[in-house]
Amino acid sequence: MLERKQLKGRAQVTFVLPEDTPAGPLRLAGDPDHRSPTAHPLQPRGTRTHAPDVSVPTCNSHTFRYLAAGDYWFNDAQADHHDGTNNLIHT
Structure with a gap:
Protein backbone atom coordinates (compact mmCIF):
# COMPACT_ATOMS: atom_id res chain seq x y z
CA MET A 1 0.00 0.00 0.00
CA LEU A 2 1.23 3.50 -0.78
CA GLU A 3 0.31 6.41 1.47
CA ARG A 4 0.86 9.91 0.09
CA LYS A 5 0.91 13.31 1.71
CA GLN A 6 1.32 16.48 -0.34
CA LEU A 7 3.89 18.97 0.93
CA LYS A 8 5.02 22.26 -0.62
CA GLY A 9 6.62 21.20 -3.91
CA ARG A 10 7.15 17.65 -2.71
CA ALA A 11 5.20 14.55 -1.80
CA GLN A 12 5.87 12.34 1.18
CA VAL A 13 5.28 8.73 0.20
CA THR A 14 5.08 5.94 2.76
CA PHE A 15 5.67 2.50 1.29
CA VAL A 16 3.77 0.02 3.47
CA LEU A 17 4.15 -3.76 3.40
CA PRO A 18 2.75 -6.36 5.79
CA GLU A 19 5.34 -7.44 8.34
CA ASP A 20 5.70 -10.96 6.91
CA THR A 21 5.60 -10.23 3.18
CA PRO A 22 8.16 -11.65 2.52
CA ALA A 23 9.95 -12.72 5.67
CA GLY A 24 13.28 -11.18 6.59
CA PRO A 25 14.76 -7.70 6.20
CA LEU A 26 13.17 -5.53 3.51
CA ARG A 27 14.52 -2.53 1.60
CA LEU A 28 13.17 -0.03 -0.90
CA ALA A 29 15.18 0.92 -3.99
CA GLY A 30 14.15 3.40 -6.64
CA ASP A 31 14.56 6.79 -8.29
CA PRO A 32 14.51 8.84 -5.07
CA ASP A 33 17.68 7.11 -3.81
CA HIS A 34 19.36 6.39 -7.17
CA ARG A 35 18.39 2.71 -6.83
CA SER A 36 20.50 2.17 -3.74
CA PRO A 37 19.15 -0.91 -1.93
CA THR A 38 20.64 0.32 1.36
CA ALA A 39 19.11 3.81 1.43
CA HIS A 40 15.62 2.95 2.71
CA PRO A 41 15.25 -0.07 4.98
CA LEU A 42 11.63 -0.85 5.80
CA GLN A 43 11.36 -0.58 9.56
CA PRO A 44 8.72 -2.53 11.51
CA ARG A 45 5.85 -0.40 12.81
CA GLY A 46 3.47 -1.20 15.66
CA THR A 47 0.72 -2.06 13.15
CA ARG A 48 2.45 -5.26 11.94
CA THR A 49 3.78 -3.52 8.84
CA HIS A 50 7.09 -2.23 7.49
CA ALA A 51 7.27 1.30 6.10
CA PRO A 52 9.80 3.98 5.18
CA ASP A 53 8.81 7.57 4.41
CA VAL A 54 10.41 9.06 1.30
CA SER A 55 10.13 12.67 0.12
CA VAL A 56 10.00 13.04 -3.69
CA PRO A 57 9.31 15.89 -6.15
CA THR A 58 5.66 16.35 -7.13
CA CYS A 59 4.23 16.28 -10.67
CA ASN A 60 6.53 13.44 -11.61
CA SER A 61 6.69 9.64 -11.92
CA TYR A 72 14.78 -11.39 -3.87
CA TRP A 73 13.34 -8.38 -5.75
CA PHE A 74 9.56 -7.94 -5.86
CA ASN A 75 6.85 -5.47 -6.86
CA ASP A 76 4.01 -3.65 -5.12
CA ALA A 77 0.56 -4.64 -6.34
CA GLN A 78 -0.74 -1.23 -5.22
CA ALA A 79 1.64 0.79 -7.43
CA ASP A 80 0.10 3.22 -9.90
CA HIS A 81 1.61 1.36 -12.84
CA HIS A 82 4.12 -1.39 -13.69
CA ASP A 83 6.53 -1.05 -16.64
CA GLY A 84 7.45 -4.72 -16.82
CA THR A 85 10.23 -4.66 -14.22
CA ASN A 86 9.59 -1.66 -12.00
CA ASN A 87 6.69 -0.17 -10.08
CA LEU A 88 5.73 3.42 -10.86
CA ILE A 89 4.22 5.99 -8.56
CA HIS A 90 2.85 9.33 -9.77
CA THR A 91 3.13 12.28 -7.40
Missing part, protein backbone atom coordinates in the same frame (compact mmCIF):
# COMPACT_ATOMS: atom_id res chain seq x y z
CA HIS A 62 9.14 7.61 -9.86
CA THR A 63 10.18 3.97 -10.20
CA PHE A 64 10.81 1.63 -7.27
CA ARG A 65 11.09 -2.01 -6.23
CA TYR A 66 11.44 -3.90 -2.97
CA LEU A 67 14.42 -6.05 -2.02
CA ALA A 68 14.17 -8.90 0.49
CA ALA A 69 16.74 -11.30 1.92
CA GLY A 70 18.43 -13.60 -0.56
CA ASP A 71 18.54 -10.92 -3.29
Whole structure:
Protein backbone atom coordinates (compact mmCIF):
# COMPACT_ATOMS: atom_id res chain seq x y z
CA MET A 1 0.00 0.00 0.00
CA LEU A 2 1.23 3.50 -0.78
CA GLU A 3 0.31 6.41 1.47
CA ARG A 4 0.86 9.91 0.09
CA LYS A 5 0.91 13.31 1.71
CA GLN A 6 1.32 16.48 -0.34
CA LEU A 7 3.89 18.97 0.93
CA LYS A 8 5.02 22.26 -0.62
CA GLY A 9 6.62 21.20 -3.91
CA ARG A 10 7.15 17.65 -2.71
CA ALA A 11 5.20 14.55 -1.80
CA GLN A 12 5.87 12.34 1.18
CA VAL A 13 5.28 8.73 0.20
CA THR A 14 5.08 5.94 2.76
CA PHE A 15 5.67 2.50 1.29
CA VAL A 16 3.77 0.02 3.47
CA LEU A 17 4.15 -3.76 3.40
CA PRO A 18 2.75 -6.36 5.79
CA GLU A 19 5.34 -7.44 8.34
CA ASP A 20 5.70 -10.96 6.91
CA THR A 21 5.60 -10.23 3.18
CA PRO A 22 8.16 -11.65 2.52
CA ALA A 23 9.95 -12.72 5.67
CA GLY A 24 13.28 -11.18 6.59
CA PRO A 25 14.76 -7.70 6.20
CA LEU A 26 13.17 -5.53 3.51
CA ARG A 27 14.52 -2.53 1.60
CA LEU A 28 13.17 -0.03 -0.90
CA ALA A 29 15.18 0.92 -3.99
CA GLY A 30 14.15 3.40 -6.64
CA ASP A 31 14.56 6.79 -8.29
CA PRO A 32 14.51 8.84 -5.07
CA ASP A 33 17.68 7.11 -3.81
CA HIS A 34 19.36 6.39 -7.17
CA ARG A 35 18.39 2.71 -6.83
CA SER A 36 20.50 2.17 -3.74
CA PRO A 37 19.15 -0.91 -1.93
CA THR A 38 20.64 0.32 1.36
CA ALA A 39 19.11 3.81 1.43
CA HIS A 40 15.62 2.95 2.71
CA PRO A 41 15.25 -0.07 4.98
CA LEU A 42 11.63 -0.85 5.80
CA GLN A 43 11.36 -0.58 9.56
CA PRO A 44 8.72 -2.53 11.51
CA ARG A 45 5.85 -0.40 12.81
CA GLY A 46 3.47 -1.20 15.66
CA THR A 47 0.72 -2.06 13.15
CA ARG A 48 2.45 -5.26 11.94
CA THR A 49 3.78 -3.52 8.84
CA HIS A 50 7.09 -2.23 7.49
CA ALA A 51 7.27 1.30 6.10
CA PRO A 52 9.80 3.98 5.18
CA ASP A 53 8.81 7.57 4.41
CA VAL A 54 10.41 9.06 1.30
CA SER A 55 10.13 12.67 0.12
CA VAL A 56 10.00 13.04 -3.69
CA PRO A 57 9.31 15.89 -6.15
CA THR A 58 5.66 16.35 -7.13
CA CYS A 59 4.23 16.28 -10.67
CA ASN A 60 6.53 13.44 -11.61
CA SER A 61 6.69 9.64 -11.92
CA HIS A 62 9.14 7.61 -9.86
CA THR A 63 10.18 3.97 -10.20
CA PHE A 64 10.81 1.63 -7.27
CA ARG A 65 11.09 -2.01 -6.23
CA TYR A 66 11.44 -3.90 -2.97
CA LEU A 67 14.42 -6.05 -2.02
CA ALA A 68 14.17 -8.90 0.49
CA ALA A 69 16.74 -11.30 1.92
CA GLY A 70 18.43 -13.60 -0.56
CA ASP A 71 18.54 -10.92 -3.29
CA TYR A 72 14.78 -11.39 -3.87
CA TRP A 73 13.34 -8.38 -5.75
CA PHE A 74 9.56 -7.94 -5.86
CA ASN A 75 6.85 -5.47 -6.86
CA ASP A 76 4.01 -3.65 -5.12
CA ALA A 77 0.56 -4.64 -6.34
CA GLN A 78 -0.74 -1.23 -5.22
CA ALA A 79 1.64 0.79 -7.43
CA ASP A 80 0.10 3.22 -9.90
CA HIS A 81 1.61 1.36 -12.84
CA HIS A 82 4.12 -1.39 -13.69
CA ASP A 83 6.53 -1.05 -16.64
CA GLY A 84 7.45 -4.72 -16.82
CA THR A 85 10.23 -4.66 -14.22
CA ASN A 86 9.59 -1.66 -12.00
CA ASN A 87 6.69 -0.17 -10.08
CA LEU A 88 5.73 3.42 -10.86
CA ILE A 89 4.22 5.99 -8.56
CA HIS A 90 2.85 9.33 -9.77
CA THR A 91 3.13 12.28 -7.40
